[in-house]
Amino acid sequence: MTDTAPSAKLTRNAVFLVLVASLGYFVDIYDLLVFSIVRKASLHDIGIADADILPKGQFIINVQMFGLLLGGLLWGMIGDKLGRIKVLFGSILLYSVANFANAYVTDVNTYAIIRFIAGIGLAGELGAGITLVTETLSKEKRGYGTMIVAVIGLFGAAAAYEAAKYGWQTAYKVGGVLGLVLLLLRVGTFESGMFNSVKESGVSKGNFFMLFTNAARFKKYLYCILIGAPLWYVVGVLVTLSPEFGKALGAVVPLSAGEGVLYSYIGIAIGDIFASLFAQVTKSRKLTMVVFLLLSVVSSFIYLGSKGITHDKFIWICFFLGCTVGYWATFVTIAAEQFGTNIRSTVTTTVPNFVRGSLIPINIGFNMLVAHYGMITSGYIMMVILTLISLFSLSQLKETFGKDLNYIEEEAGVC
Numbered sequence: 001m002t003d004t005a006p007s008a009k010l011t012r013n014a015v016f017l018v019l020v021a022s023l024g025y026f027v028d029i030y031d032l033l034v035f036s037i038v039r040k041a042s043l044h045d046i047g048i049a050d051a052d053i054l055p056k057g058q059f060i061i062n063v064q065m066f067g068l069l070l071g072g073l074l075w076g077m078i079g080d081k082l083g084r085i086k087v088l089f090g091s092i093l094l095y096s097v098a099n100f101a102n103a104y105v106t107d108v109n110t111y112a113i114i115r116f117i118a119g120i121g122l123a124g125e126l127g128a129g130i131t132l133v134t135e136t137l138s139k140e141k142r143g144y145g146t147m148i149v150a151v152i153g154l155f156g157a158a159a160a161y162e163a164a165k166y167g168w169q170t171a172y173k174v175g176g177v178l179g180l181v182l183l184l185l186r187v188g189t190f191e192s193g194m195f196n197s198v199k200e201s202g203v204s205k206g207n208f209f210m211l212f213t214n215a216a217r218f219k220k221y222l223y224c225i226l227i228g229a230p231l232w233y234v235v236g237v238l239v240t241l242s243p244e245f246g247k248a249l250g251a252v253v254p255l256s257a258g259e260g261v262l263y264s265y266i267g268i269a270i271g272d273i274f275a276s277l278f279a280q281v282t283k284s285r286k287l288t289m290v291v292f293l294l295l296s297v298v299s300s301f302i303y304l305g306s307k308g309i310t311h312d313k314f315i316w317i318c319f320f321l322g323c324t325v326g327y328w329a330t331f332v333t334i335a336a337e338q339f340g341t342n343i344r345s346t347v348t349t350t351v352p353n354f355v356r357g358s359l360i361p362i363n364i365g366f367n368m369l370v371a372h373y374g375m376i377t378s379g380y381i382m383m384v385i386l387t388l389i390s391l392f393s394l395s396q397l398k399e400t401f402g403k404d405l406n407y408i409e410e411e412a413g414v415c
Contacts (some may be wrong), residue, residue, distance in 0.1 A: 014136050016176025018145050020185050021129035021184075025153025027182050028125040028266070030160045031095055031175045032356075034117060036240045037160050037258040038168035045168065046106055054244060056108050058363055061236070063112040065357045067119020074401065075124030079131065079345030087128035087345070089183065096179030103172040126153075126332065127349025134336045135344070139402050143285075143333060146203060147276030150329030154272065157265030161258050210343055222349065223393035224335040227289060228355035229362070230296055230386045231325040236302060236359040237366055238379060239264050241320060247306075248375035252310045263315050264322035272328015283401045285334050288327065289394050293387055295324040300383045304376050323392030331355075337400035362386070 035042075039057045048056050071091070079087040098118035105111040133145040159178075163171040211221045238245065239260040246255030271292070279288040299321045304311060335351040336344060362382065369378035 003189055005380075011337075014145075017135055018148055020182075021133055022149045022152035023182055023185065024092065024125050024129050025149050026156040026159070027092070027175070027178045028095075028122055029153050029156030030163075030178060031099055031118060031156075031396055033157050033172050033261055034099075034160045034164070035064065036236075036261050037164045038171055039257065040243070041164075042105075042111075042168040043108075046111070052214050054241075058367075060108065060112045061113055061240075061266070062360045062363060064115040064119040065359050067116040068123045068353040069357035071120035071123025072127070072350040072357075074120065075345075076127060076346035076349035079128050079349060085128075085132075087124045087349070091121050091124030091128070092179050092183050093121075094118075095125075096176045096183070099172045099179065100176035103169040103176075123353045124349060126352055129347060130332050130336055131345045131348045132349075134333065135341070136328075143276055143280050143330075143401075146273060146329045146333045146336075147254070149297060150272040150332075151269045154265050154269040154328075157261055161262040164258060190352070199263065211347070220338055222396065223396050224338060224347070224351050225354045225358070226393035227334070227390045227397070228328075228331045228352065229358050230293060230383065230390050231328060232355055232359050233362050233382060233386050234321055234325050235261070235264060235298060237362060237382070238300060239259070239321065241375075242314070242318075245375055245379070246309065246314070249307055249309050251314070252308060255309070255311075255314050257316065260318045263318040264325075266327060267322020267324075268326045269317040269322075271323040272329045273326075274323075275330045279330055279401065284399055285330050285401050286394055286397065286399050288330050288336070290391065292324060292327040292330075292393075293390055296321070297383060297387050300322040301380070302381045304383075309366045328352075331408070334397065334400060337403050338397065413415075 039061075040053055043053050043056055044050070064287065075087045075091055078090070080094075095118045098114050098121060101114050102111070104119065129149060130146055133149060134142045137145045144248070158176070160171060163174040212218050222362060240257050242255040242257050242260040275288050277291055278291070281286045297315070303317045304320060306317060332348065332352055336348045339347045366378055366382050369381055372378075373381065
């Protein structure tokens with residue numbers, strides 16, 4: 001009886017942790033994507049001319065992504081030095097307040113500054129949640145835990161789309177309220193046992209520069225970032241700029257970025273289920289990534305080759321695009337499993353945010369290609385380049401399925 005009771009309590013705690021991490025990612029995705037959904041309406045309402053909506057919108061999203069880059073560093077190091085729970089509380093408070101403020105912007109510069117602050121806050125949510133889940137669940141079940149977090153979280157896109165129907169200002173206010181409600185749920189969460197085991201030790205914790213003092217460790221970190229770049233190209237360029245792609249394809253009716261984001265994220269949620277289950281069955285996260293990366297090339301080519309695209313075809317293609325890039329949970333889990341407990345939060349928080357931040361150079365490169373080759377040809381070229389880089393990076397990483405995570409990274413190498 002004494003053995004069963006603690007086990008049952010641990011199971012309940014783990015279930016609660018996965019639930020709270022899932023809801024946290026739900027709000028994270030809502031707030032991350034709300035600008036993509038309300039981009040045109042919000043910029044139009046604050047007086048931006050139609051011709052300037054694309055460049056001004058790209059400016060704001062780039063500033064938001066830069067905030068994610070800085071926030072990833074900040075929250076990642078805090079998570080390893082002070083604990084994963086402190087990150088969950090601090091980050092959500094910051095981006096909730098920023099979302100309320102976003103509802104009252106009246107010019108582009110203020111809009112960009114507040115999205116930058118929101119980006120810093122949003123950077124902490126996923127990494128801290130995934131780190132807690134991977135360190136708390138058994139090595140056989142942690143893939144299921146991260147799958148649940150991703151699947152529930154990705155439906156935040158659907159919530160953002162529905163909220164936007166009541167106006168862009170309402171959408172931002174709803175995001176702020178959701179964040180504060182989630183903050184109350186966080187009161188019952190508990191710290192990672194692996195973190196507690198190294199908290200009082202003299203080992204270096206949350207030292208971001210450890211990733212650069214060892215060549216093999218740095219390359220592993222860089223490869224973890226590069227394997228996720230195609231996903232954010234699909235979401236941040238192919239789907240977000242669907243109105244512009246629609247014009248280039250001769251769409252029957254104007255395409256809606258909001259609808260594109262909604263259905264692509266529904267697809268990503270479903271894709272995440274299949275990717276996670278495929279990894280559990282094959283016991284290989286690398287094989288799973290290869291399959292989905294190749295499928296994402298197929299879906300992107302179908303999209304870019306859809307001359308005279310109709311509204312219904314656009315919806316189905318966005319759903320298919322989402323399904324084929326539904327490897328987000330698998331990709332983040334790979335990153336978490338590659339590094340020791342003392343820098344795991346730093347890695348797991350910075351890697352997905354650096355992938356999100358990769359949208360900045362991707363946008364720059366894409367715009368340079370567009371100037372010479374046009375929207376459609378540039379879309380093909382960029383997808384091929386990013387996929388090849390991702391496949392090479394994946395080939396350089398070791399398989400981590402079922403790996404014991406209770407170890408630390410030493411200053412000069414790996415323990």
